[in-house]
Amino acid sequence: MTDQIPTARQEGKRATRARDVVEHLTRAIHERRLGPGMKLSEDEVGEIFGVSRTIVRAALQQLAHDSLVAIEPHRGAFVAQPTVREAREVFEARALLEPRTARSAALRATPRDIGLLKRHMDQEHEALAAGQNGLALRLSGQFHLEIARIADQATIEGFIAQLVSRSSLVIALYWRRPQAMCESHAHHALMRAMEDRDGDRAEEVMKGHLLDLLSLLDLQDPVPVPQSLKEALTGR
Amino acid sequence: MTDQIPTARQEGKRATRARDVVEHLTRAIHERRLGPGMKLSEDEVGEIFGVSRTIVRAALQQLAHDSLVAIEPHRGAFVAQPTVREAREVFEARALLEPRTARSAALRATPRDIGLLKRHMDQEHEALAAGQNGLALRLSGQFHLEIARIADQATIEGFIAQLVSRSSLVIALYWRRPQAMCESHAHHALMRAMEDRDGDRAEEVMKGHLLDLLSLLDLQDPVPVPQSLKEALTGR
DNA sequence: GCAGACCTGATCGTATACAATCTGCGATGA
DNA sequence: TCATCGCAGATTGTATACGATCAGGTCTGC
Structure with missing residues (x-):
């Protein structure tokens, strides 16, 4: 008290x-x-x-x-x-859900959505530049959530929210690189694809992005x- | 008390x-x-x-x-x-998750798994023949869950479990036909695809099955x- | 006769109290 | 010295008590 x-x-x-x-x-x-x-x-x-x-x-x-x-x-x-098995499951589930969701988002995104995403990415960069890795990690997760929101699929957004949360734990346990987020490039590419209304590219970029993340995990404890x-x- | x-x-x-x-x-x-x-x-x-x-x-x-x-x-x-929108979302999410899960299941299924599925389907038929529509509906949902279990993806299985549950409510609200389950054929075809270890066919059948279900819903209350x-x- | 305020009963939101169970430490005996 | 047993403290599981909030009915004033 x-x-x-x-x-x-x-x-x-x-x-x-x-x-x-x-x-x-x-x-x-x-x-x-x-x-x-x-x-x-x-x-x-x-x-x-x-x-x-x-x-x-x-x-x-x-x-x-x-x-x-x-x-x-x-x-x-x-x-x-999360066990190694759970870690793998989380990213497999994300690979199943997020690429297609990114496609929908790219096809539905309004200019306002794009603007919000840009602002979000700026914050991400700021946090990273300021060395606030924890904050940067959280914002990075929120970026994925924003995309699900733009896709206008509340149910799937809920699933992705859960998966992104668990990903934080997976990263905390199995991440090797000290450099937290080298993935800003992927987010940038994703945003550009959405800006261009290019569903195919958005789906492909997201797929590659998730595969990258998974490959950067070292499945030892x-x-x-x-x-x-x-x-x-x-x-x- | x-x-x-x-x-x-x-x-x-x-x-x-x-x-x-x-x-x-x-x-x-x-x-x-x-x-x-x-x-x-x-x-x-x-x-x-x-x-x-x-x-x-x-x-x-x-x-x-x-x-x-x-x-x-x-x-x-x-x-x-569930609102009309939620109903649609539930089946869209299932269409995203279940076909690929069915493919994995087909590739991983052991003879024991097939046997269990067969027994499960028998029960489904019995319930249907006995006019226990409620029981048949529940068993029908469990069939989908069994497939996720065979695919050995606990996380995705959890999502599907939630979606199947909500589907019950959607069906209760938006189902037109008095004949509860004409979908036994789909389940049968699914099982045969799995028996043949035919991942492509399993995925395709599941996809069609879910589209069938969605098309049978009348989105009025x-x-x-x-x-x-x-x-x-x-x-x- | 009708509209609006008030009251009442019921239900929920939160806190607290008690019982069940587990963990850790120390005593006891071989 | 080491293993085992038992007790004490702490923590969780469950029930109950109390205050807050809301829906519906009634009563009054117009």
Whole structure:
């Protein structure tokens, strides 16, 4: 109760605070402040956010449903540690969903959409230039989500959102290169294809992009980085 | 507390009873004992299953995450009523996922898998012959799930499971023909393609099968069938 | 007679309390 | 010294209690 997160969005639409906790935790995972295997104690999380365990439990169960955290009965919740097999599955699923979605997006994109994508990519570059790798990684994932949104397929967008989230964990565990994102080129090429309304090219670029990502993963387990939970959540 | 469901599987692996409630409700929806729009009062569900609202809430939130129920704040939980747009999205997503999954399954299927599929299809026929349309519908959905399982893609299997579930609701709302399942032929053809290890044919058959289903939907809203909750859940 | 405000009953959102279970440490004996 | 047993603390699973919010009906004033 001493120092808690600034209540997130108090102008929020709904009173349900579980959503806030989910958002904070998800963002922390995306930015790699929360690493795979880290324990998420209900009491601890509840104190940090200033909510009771009821809320925390709901949030954790929701995250577990997206395979972002693993709940072990009578043991607790932990940030998920995708196995090699799961890592492969995630990218195979993305390879199945995203190329065709990129095609649809390219065919449907309005000039406004293109503008938003450009702004998004600028932010990505800024974060990268500023050395904020965590932020850059999260923005990079959001780029893929934006494309699904442009394709106007809410259901598929939900699936991709889940897969992008899990990809963060996969990258945290299996990424070799210290240089975080060399993939800006791919995003740029994708955007140009969409600008040209070239569905074929967009699909092909996305396919290659995902294959690149997968090929850059080393399917051995590097050391996880268990750090303090509180520091990860409060230390912006 | 007077008459409650027989506690489902008491040999179950885990103590979490929320999973039981989810399973029961899901099955009820699949078999169309619970129709779109039906209210799921927390107290009522809790009494029927002999659990507290805590459990019921967890179950309902899980179902909401799969878009099987819609939770309206301060109003309650209702069996979802997919809009025309959602209906289309569900089948578009299935068309994206299932054909390629069927191809993988055909290439990986063992004789044991084929045997299980055959038995499954027999059950489907039996249910249909016995006039148990609800059961037949559920088994028909499980057939698709079995294929994803054979393809050995747990992640994609999860997505398909969700889509198949939602398809039940879509069918309940937008199906015209009184004859429930004329699609047994498609399942049969699919199985033969898998028996022949013919990935191309399996993919093609699945694609056509899903297009058939979509074309049989009439995207106008027929009357929903609101009935008693308790009767739907206890009256096996 | 009708429209709008008020009240009431019911239902949900959240917090807290209690019971069940697990983990870790220390005592005990070989 | 090492392995095993048992207890204490901590953490999770579930139930219940209380406050907040909303839908529907009733009553009053025009």
